[in-house]
Every structure is written in C-alpha cells, then in structure tokens.
Amino acid sequence: MTKEERIYLFPLWLRIWHGINALGILILIITGISMQYSTAGFVILDFKTTIKLHNIAGIIVSIIYLMFFVGNIVSSNGFFYHFRIKGTSNRMLKQVKYYLCCFFKIEKPPYPVSEKRKFNPLQKFSYIGVMYFIVPFVIASGMALLFPEIIIEEIYSVSGIMLTAVLHGIAGFIIFIFLIVHIYIASIGESPMKNFKSMITGWH
Ligand code: HEM
Secondary structure, three states, X not given: OOXXXXXXXXXXXXXXXXXXXXXXXXXXXXXXXXXXXXXXXXXXXXXXXXXXXXXXXXXXXXXXXXXXXXXXXXXXXXXXXOOOOOOHHHHHHHXXXXXXXXXXXXXXXXXXXXOOOOOOHHHHHHHHHHHHHHHHHHHHHHHHHHOHHHOOOEEOOEEHHHHHHHHHHHHHHHHHHHHHHHHHHHHOOXXXXXXXXXXXXXXX
C-alpha cells in the first residue's frame, strides 16, 4: 500500500478509549471468572482483592464508556455506526459468504475499507450490538449490584439481586465471546498485525 492510500481511521480519543476499555474489560473478565468459579476449597484469586479489582475496573469502564458515547455524537466517528435496516441481512450474508469461501482464496472483500466505510456489515452489527446494547446493560446491572438497595426485591418470586447477577454474568459472557471473535477477525487480513498497528497509530 502506498503512502497516498493510507487513511486516518482511528482518532486519538478513540484509541485512548479503546486501550483503557480493552484493559478494563480484560480485568473484568478475569476477575468475573474468578468470582464465578471460586469455591471455599478452590480459590482462583483472593476473593476480597478480586471484588475490589472488579469494582474498580467496572467503574473505570463505565466512566470511559461516556467518552465513547459522547465522542460518537460530537465527532464524525459516529457516522460509522449509522445503520440502514433495509438490506442488512443480505449485506451480512455477503460478508459471511466472503469469510467462508473467498477469504482464503485471497479474493477481494465485498466491503473494502475506505474513508466512508470503516466497518464491514458484520463488524458494524457486532460493534453496535456490543457498544450500544450489551456494554450499557453490563454497566447498568453492575451499578445495580454495587448499590443493591435500588434492585426490586422479588420478580415473580425470584430474588431481584439473583436475577440481576445472572443477567450481568450472561451479558459479561457475551462480551467475552465477542472479544475472542473480535481479536481473531482483527488478526486476519493482509498481515496479522496490520489492524492492531492501526489501532495504535490511527492509520489504516
Ligand atoms: C485485548 C483486547 C482488544 C484488542 C486487541 C482489540 C483490537 C481492536 C482492533 C485491532 C481494532 C481495529 C480494527 C477493527 O475494527 O477490527 C478494534 C476496534 C474496535 N474495538 Fe477492539 N480490541 C480489544 C478489545 C475490545 C473490547 C473489550 C471492546 C468492547 C467491549 C472493543 C470494541 C471495539 C470497537 C467498538 C472497535 C471499533 C472502534 C471504532 O473504530 O469506532 N475492543 N479493536
């Protein structure tokens, strides 16, 4: 790729948000798994330290989320998250077909990156889903668990705290799965490190 073809896709504020968010979420996943699976006889990480770390990382990820949310409203980056419902499934299917049959034959992608298109349809769908539905849900349910007095006591005779904790765990697990797929997809392409370098320098 020549210098003229380089596109500045990831502004500094976005890279700062992404770095802090990625680190925070990694800590949340590790401490979350540790809390979920530790028992009296099998302790992965010290319980008190784990809870403290989980709470601190959760608060940091929540505050930094505002940076992403407001940044996407006031800057042109929000444009990449605009969504046209009509034809969405066809566009996503085209991208799935490309990943399944044509990617390894080094065929040209159906939705190449340009100044007007940073994400392919699958990326766009997963980023919108995670950033505008799952992450806000995890933040809201996490805050509720931090201040349990605001949680309804019982919902259809099920403990409100229990239900909130289970839903919080499921949403956290979805982010964990997203992260694995996200890193894998980011690593495939012309060279494995290309996208990671872009997220550090801002240039694609
Ligand atoms: C170690 C962890 C992570 C790595 C190595 C990583 C890597 C990357 C890379 C290389 C990109 C740019 C290329 C692309 O769009 O695929 C990217 C973009 C993005 N990542 Fe991650 N990521 C990580 C964690 C996360 C987490 C935890 C989230 C959300 C919960 C996330 C959400 C996003 C979003 C929304 C974008 C697009 C940002 C934009 O351009 O508007 N990432 N990531």
